[in-house]
Amino acid sequence: MTHFECEVKEINPLTEFVNQVILQPKTEISFIAGQYIELVLSENDKRPFSIANTPLNKQLIELQIGAAEQDNYTSAAMEHLRNNKTVTLKGPSGKAGLRYDSHSPIILLAGGTGFSYVKSIAETLLAENLHQPVFLYWGLRNEDAAYQLNEWQSKQNEHFKFIPVIENPSSDWQGRQGNVIDAVLADFTSLHDYQIYCAGRFEMVGKARKAFLEQGLQKDKMFADAFAFMDLD
Known part of the structure; x- marks a missing residue:
């Protein structure tokens, strides 16, 4: 797993409590559909979120983050994204990505x-x-x-x-x-x-x-x- 920087390009509300976040990596990132990244708030505070876009688009990373006021875990992540033009991510991670070795439904x-x-x-x-x-x-x-x-x-x-x-x-x-x-x-x-x-x-x-x-x-x-x-x- 590696650390990499992203520019915060867009934050768009999807519902009252869910936001779409569009990040642009400063270097091209490869990942498998279904993997996640960790948003680095500090050296000891990294919060995982699934990557919402297809890896066929390597220029952007989309996150969909729920941020109810009573949920400090996600609201703190959203505050960090809103207050910083550039953020650090760690990853990609996860072992539940898409398998290409099967044609099962x-x-x-x-x-x-x-x-x-x-x-x-x-x-x-x-x-x-x-x-x-x-x-x-x-x-x-x-x-x-x-x-x-x-x-x-x-x-x-x-x-x-x-x-x-x-x-x-x-x-x-x-x-x-x-x-x-x-x-x-x-x-x-x-x-x-x-x-x-x-x-x-x-x-x-x-x-x-x-x-x-x-x-x-x-x-x-x-x-x-x-x-x-x-x-x-």
Whole structure:
């Protein structure tokens, strides 16, 4: 892992609590779709965030950072980005990046801002015209937390399906509702032949792994950086 400097080019609100951050590395950076970087606030304070863009674009790094006022972890990161024209990143890191050695169908599963992780993988698969079926499930508490829905719905084709799932929908919501893990389980009677890439709160990732293994998923076919911090059987 290396340290490198980036210019802060843009900070754009995606929702009331989520910001898109566009950084321009001063040197070209290579990474794998699904990896993360660490924002260096100080020598002893480095905060990881998934890289949201495809590695096919080496000129920019996109982050999607939730920054609710009560969440000091992310709000401090956003304050650092707003107060500095140049920031230091460490990485890339992570062992849950896109595997190119398999043509198995793929399920991408994200909770909340875990979407940035699966977004990088989905954009890469779409850009490279890979032909295995890809299903992107995005679980959210309500519609206010959703962003870029129209953009991702427009990307759908015979190989790629985008399925947002709202846990507490309003009466106007016309899409899937409930728990995103339950939505996957309802759509696939067996997960034996699938690869699954997952990001979100550790509790959600753990529940997903347990449920998907019971639905036939092979242990070595689910990828999540959260696994590095969890006791797995």
